[in-house]
Amino acid sequence: MSKPVIATATLAGCFGCHMSILDIDEKILDLIELVEFNKSPIDDIKNFTKKCDIGLIEGGCCNSENVHVLKDFRKNCNTLISLGECAIMGGLPACRNPIPIKECLEEAYLNGPSVKGHNESGIIPNDDEIPMMLDKVYPCHEIVKIDYFLPGCPPSAELIWNALTALITGNEMELPYEVIKFD
Amino acid sequence: MENNTVHSAIRKYNQDKTRLMDILIEIQDNENHISDDAVRIISEKLGLSIVDVEQTISFYHFLSKESLGKYTIYLNNSVISNMKGRQIVAETFENEAGCKFGEVTEDGIIGLFDTACIGMSDQEPAALINGSVFIHLTSFRVKKIVRDMRAGKDVKKMHTSYLGDGQNKSEYLNSVVRNNIMRMGPVLSDDYNPGTIIMKNLAQLTPEQVIEEIKTSNIRGRGGAGFPTGLKWEFCRKAKGDKKYVLCNADEGEPGTFKDRVILTERPKLLFEGMVIAGYSIGATEGILYLRYEYKYLKHYLENILEEAREKNLLGKDIGGIKGFNFDIRIQLGAGAYICGEESALIESAEGKRGEPRDRPPFPVEKGYNDCPTVVNNVETLCSVVKIMLNGGEWYSSLGTRESTGTKILSISGDCRYPGIYEVEWGLSINEMLDMVGATDIQAVQVGGPSGSLIGPEEFDRILCYSDLATGGSLMIFNNKRYLLKDVVLNFTEFFIEESCGSCVPCRSMTPLLKQKLEKILNGNGVANDLEDLPKWGELMKINRCGLGHTAANPILTSLKNFRHLYEEKLERGKEYETGFNLEQAVSESCEATKRVPDF
Numbered sequence: 184m185s186k187p188v189i190a191t192a193t194l195a196g197c198f199g200c201h202m203s204i205l206d207i208d209e210k211i212l213d214l215i216e217l218v219e220f221n222k223s224p225i226d227d228i229k230n231f232t233k234k235c236d237i238g239l240i241e242g243g244c245c246n247s248e249n250v251h252v253l254k255d256f257r258k259n260c261n262t263l264i265s266l267g268e269c270a271i272m273g274g275l276p277a278c279r280n281p282i283p284i285k286e287c288l289e290e291a292y293l294n295g296p297s298v299k300g301h302n303e304s305g306i307i308p309n310d311d312e313i314p315m316m317l318d319k320v321y322p323c324h325e326i327v328k329i330d331y332f333l334p335g336c337p338p339s340a341e342l343i344w345n346a347l348t349a350l351i352t353g354n355e356m357e358l359p360y361e362v363i364k365f366d
Numbered sequence: 367m368e369n370n371t372v373h374s375a376i377r378k379y380n381q382d383k384t385r386l387m388d389i390l391i392e393i394q395d396n397e398n399h400i401s402d403d404a405v406r407i408i409s410e411k412l413g414l415s416i417v418d419v420e421q422t423i424s425f426y427h428f429l430s431k432e433s434l435g436k437y438t439i440y441l442n443n444s445v446i447s448n449m450k451g452r453q454i455v456a457e458t459f460e461n462e463a464g465c466k467f468g469e470v471t472e473d474g475i476i477g478l479f480d481t482a483c484i485g486m487s488d489q490e491p492a493a494l495i496n497g498s499v500f501i502h503l504t505s506f507r508v509k510k511i512v513r514d515m516r517a518g519k520d521v522k523k524m525h526t527s528y529l530g531d532g533q534n535k536s537e538y539l540n541s542v543v544r545n546n547i548m549r550m551g552p553v554l555s556d557d558y559n560p561g562t563i564i565m566k567n568l569a570q571l572t573p574e575q576v577i578e579e580i581k582t583s584n585i586r587g588r589g590g591a592g593f594p595t596g597l598k599w600e601f602c603r604k605a606k607g608d609k610k611y612v613l614c615n616a617d618e619g620e621p622g623t624f625k626d627r628v629i630l631t632e633r634p635k636l637l638f639e640g641m642v643i644a645g646y647s648i649g650a651t652e653g654i655l656y657l658r659y660e661y662k663y664l665k666h667y668l669e670n671i672l673e674e675a676r677e678k679n680l681l682g683k684d685i686g687g688i689k690g691f692n693f694d695i696r697i698q699l700g701a702g703a704y705i706c707g708e709e710s711a712l713i714e715s716a717e718g719k720r721g722e723p724r725d726r727p728p729f730p731v732e733k734g735y736n737d738c739p740t741v742v743n744n745v746e747t748l749c750s751v752v753k754i755m756l757n758g759g760e761w762y763s764s765l766g767t768r769e770s771t772g773t774k775i776l777s778i779s780g781d782c783r784y785p786g787i788y789e790v791e792w793g794l795s796i797n798e799m800l801d802m803v804g805a806t807d808i809q810a811v812q813v814g815g816p817s818g819s820l821i822g823p824e825e826f827d828r829i830l831c832y833s834d835l836a837t838g839g840s841l842m843i844f845n846n847k848r849y850l851l852k853d854v855v856l857n858f859t860e861f862f863i864e865e866s867c868g869s870c871v872p873c874r875s876m877t878p879l880l881k882q883k884l885e886k887i888l889n890g891n892g893v894a895n896d897l898e899d900l901p902k903w904g905e906l907m908k909i910n911r912c913g914l915g916h917t918a919a920n921p922i923l924t925s926l927k928n929f930r931h932l933y934e935e936k937l938e939r940g941k942e943y944e945t946g947f948n949l950e951q952a953v954s955e956s957c958e959a960t961k962r963v964p965d966f
Binding site for chain 1: 942943945947949951952953954955956957958959960961962964965966
């Protein structure tokens with residue numbers, strides 16, 4: 184049997200969940216034996232080169248590019264997992280949700296104390312290369328179907344390890360209290 | 367000048383922090399808002415923190431730290447109001463006033479606001495303007511009202527139509543509200559001379575004998591929950607406490623209910639007599655009528671009746687010549703919160719706090735108002751009690767069905783020829799009810815208000831009683847032209863979201879999630895799975911603390927159960943999963959701000 188293929192991505196997140204993936208320490212050597220990585224910041228593969236078994240998504244969607252990446256993952260991964268608070272609920276980035284995006288942009292580029300008087304042309308960055316901001320930050324399952332949710336900020340390395348091994352081996356996942364308690 | 371109002375309100379209520387609600391309402395009514403200064407002064411004088419005062423203000427719909435305009439208009443946005451033409455009325459208000467709902471005009475004269483059902487479902491669209499009720503609004507009428515406001519006219523002089531019927535036209539009310547009493551029964555009948563029981567019968571009976579009579583009648587609470595009244599009184603009588611209280615729940619916030627308003631207008635003496643009998647039975651010395659803010663126009667009238675009762679020795683000391691039986695009643699105004707109809711929230715509110723339900727036990731009969739044993743009874747229950755004492759418990763239990771004895775006063779509104787108040791014996795079927803009110807071509811009936819259930823024609827042979835269709839009395843009728851899911855179910859769900867106190871997570875968060883799902887389905891993005899999710903998610907509502915939380919998902923859950931085809935015909939076929947996310951729509955606001963054209 185060929186190795187299961189894993190892809191990962193960070194959307195509107197802080198890379199903390201990815202750090203947590205790396206935090207499995209020396210077990211990463213076991214992991215590489217067990218699986219193959221495709222599109223992921225870990226191996227810097229930019230585009231999918233084959234269909235993947237498992238996709239891990241860190242972060243929610245705050246702009247159009249996040250949405251495209253997420254949809255691309257859904258298309259190319261058999262199982263898609265929301266990894267961590269931001270992917271599941273929007274997390275810290277979603278703190279902007281009660282404020283209209285127009286107000287956010289104007290505060291950041293026109294009216295905020297650090298920009299007021301320094302943006303003479305009064306332009307809010309609008310180059311075509313810049314992704315378009317969404318009206319609010321969306322958790323991933325509000326954009327595409329998500330199969331599993333791994334909670335935590337970040338989910339502990341052990342939780343990620345347990346989840347991946349369970350998925351790969353087909354065994355039931357171990358969820359001891361320690362790995363899902365957050366207080 | 368504003369500080370004068372604040373100081374005089376504080377003096378009027380003896381710097382008593384349990385009267386915070388009264389103080390805040392007085393300031394709000396005089397100054398159109400409660401300023402930072404007022405909050406500071408209140409907190410100093412009452413020995414409360416600033417936050418204590420502010421959290422009470424922020425809890426209630428009719429209290430505000432922002433100015434709400436010299437004329438504050440609260441237009442009802444209930445289902446029935448919408449059905450009866452609210453939209454054109456609202457648009458006319460906006461056009462004529464020059465501001466949107468939720469705003470105050472630049473000159474500070476007119477403020478336009480939405481509000482939940484104001485208890486006028488038989489005469490909608492209706493609005494409260496500076497506490498005065500305006501009914502049967504049309505765009506023609508609205509134009510005149512706005513012109514009058516611009517001219518600085520007193521709201522009481524803005525009424526152009528003739529005054530309402532019965533006591534509504536009395537000098538203390540001067541109101542255009544209609545009673546619409548369509549059917550009287552033994553409770554509403556006007557052949558009784560109030561005060562007779564107190565003057566003639568009470569002295570011969572021990573409190574235990576009164577409770578025994580009430581127990582014989584088998585009457586159950588008329589607010590909706592249906593707890594046996596005699597038992598409640600007995601518990602309270604036996605509870606230890608130096609001081610006990612009788613609270614009358616006149617918060618009547620369940621959309622579509624208005625029977626208490628009519629009782630308070632036409633039979634207030636009966637109600638007060640019922641409160642005295644309750645006081646005698648449990649050994650209370652004080653009664654409080656908790657009157658919803660929407661009915662503030664009745665306050666002066668009711669206070670006058672209380673004053674008359676004191677003069678006749680029906681209230682006060684040694685009532686009815688019974689030595690040592692002292693009992694008096696005061697009126698406590700609410701300030702706009704549906705949840706205050708829940709008895710423990712009502713007690714909290716009457717103590718001057720946020721109306722958040724308490725954990726139970728202890729129940730109010732042991733630890734209620736000011737931690738003293740308290741009975742909380744509905745207006746109609748207390749009125750029925752007088753007739754039970756007059757004619758006997760046996761007589762009362764011969765009415766209605768075996769386990770739902772007596773009569774029920776129904777508030778009937780919506781698509782029928784004769785909306786209004788009907789007193790009927792328990793056991794009436796929905797079909798009979800529809801015949802009674804002249805309703806034909808009916809698609810659905812909402813029994814018991816938004817917290818009750820939406821039923822269709824195949825269930826119209828079910829009967830009104832505690833073991834089948836229990837109801838606090840709200841019956842809303844919808845004909846076949848109504849768009850049930852959007853106009854009724856969505857409106858009710860939004861009502862619960864607005865009225866949640868926010869204390870329990872499922873009530874605060876799940877209700878909006880259910881609403882999102884309903885909207886997704888209405889937008890044509892629903893899939894079969896969504897219909898499975900709704901009842902599963904709705905299960906979680908059971909862990910909420912109070913009745914509001916338990917029933918907030920009912921509009922969706924009962925309509926899904928009884929009108930599943932309406933949901934199913936909206937679903938996208940052949941799709942397993944659909945979020946309904948629309949990228950173009952999601953980026954439109956930021957693109958407008960940055961002057962970009964979405965290009966994917």
